[in-house]
Amino acid sequence: MTHFQRTIKRAVIVLIYLIILCAIGTAAFFLFRTKPTCTDGKRNQSEERIDCGGPCQKCEEIPKIENAQILEKSIVSSRLNTYDALVKIENPNSLFGIENLEYSFNFLDESGKIIAQKEGTSFLLPAETKYIFVFNADLVEKPVSLDFRIKSYRWQKFSEYEEPNIASYQKEFIFVSGGPEFAQLKLKIQNKSGYDFRKITTKTVLRDHQGNPVAVNETNNNDVRINEERDVVFHWSEPFAQDIDVQNIEVEEEVNVFSDENFMKKYGSPGQYDSYESN
Numbered sequence: 001m002t003h004f005q006r007t008i009k010r011a012v013i014v015l016i017y018l019i020i021l022c023a024i025g026t027a028a029f030f031l032f033r034t035k036p037t038c039t040d041g042k043r044n045q046s047e048e049r050i051d052c053g054g055p056c057q058k059c060e061e062i063p064k065i066e067n068a069q070i071l072e073k074s075i076v077s078s079r080l081n082t083y084d085a086l087v088k089i090e091n092p093n094s095l096f097g098i099e100n101l102e103y104s105f106n107f108l109d110e111s112g113k114i115i116a117q118k119e120g121t122s123f124l125l126p127a128e129t130k131y132i133f134v135f136n137a138d139l140v141e142k143p144v145s146l147d148f149r150i151k152s153y154r155w156q157k158f159s160e161y162e163e164p165n166i167a168s169y170q171k172e173f174i175f176v177s178g179g180p181e182f183a184q185l186k187l188k189i190q191n192k193s194g195y196d197f198r199k200i201t202t203k204t205v206l207r208d209h210q211g212n213p214v215a216v217n218e219t220n221n222n223d224v225r226i227n228e229e230r231d232v233v234f235h236w237s238e239p240f241a242q243d244i245d246v247q248n249i250e251v252e253e254e255v256n257v258f259s260d261e262n263f264m265k266k267y268g269s270p271g272q273y274d275s276y277e278s279n
Helices: 003-032
Strands: 069-079 082-090 096-108 114-124 129-138 145-152 155-158 166-175 183-191 197-207 213-224 229-236 248-254 273-276
Touching (some): 069 145, 082 096, 082 213, 129 213, 129 248, 166 197, 166 248, 183 213, 183 248
Antiparallel strands (some): 155 273, 166 183, 183 229, 197 213
């Protein structure tokens, strides 16, 4: 047998051994492999997404969430070199809200440069339209415009949602002559919800005949029981920026249903919410 023939023979033997080893390995893989399941964290066995669809449970539909809309931005002069500001924000989603809405009010000069910034945190309930205020911003120069930025938020889905029912009525606004006050607004609120609330925030916007906001204010009522009626009084100690006739008084009630501590009786259960990251 020549050297070439011996080399071919050795190559064939090695190839046969490799084929045998591959066959044994393949058989062992299929014999001892972990069968795919609907909880293995992998997309396999014809699943539509990881562990859902195909032979697994139906995939939950990815919710379509619309962005919150800014309906109004305005600066209100409260006294010399001091300003209040308001933003009116709308949530168009009927089952999604934001528990921690981080925001900033940016006061701008004529060139668009930021001359002051005020940051804060609020919340936004499903299908809610609400005001967010900033009070007593001391500025070295008069602002020309307002820029409102939402910095951080996470949408949360309510499996069930019952809007807090807080009624307001008997509004009475007066200018005060003499004494420490300039103006006063009195009204009544009543908790018509099925829950006792630890805190209800009442907000108001006063507008002139052209619809421009001339003053804003807010106050809190604590430990308001079911069907309880409360008197609410707003005070303004400084004259408004101009001598105006208040033509429209807006009042809104704000209740944070995200906070368990705000309920003197339990509202729903921990499973009431599913969270979704927003883009």
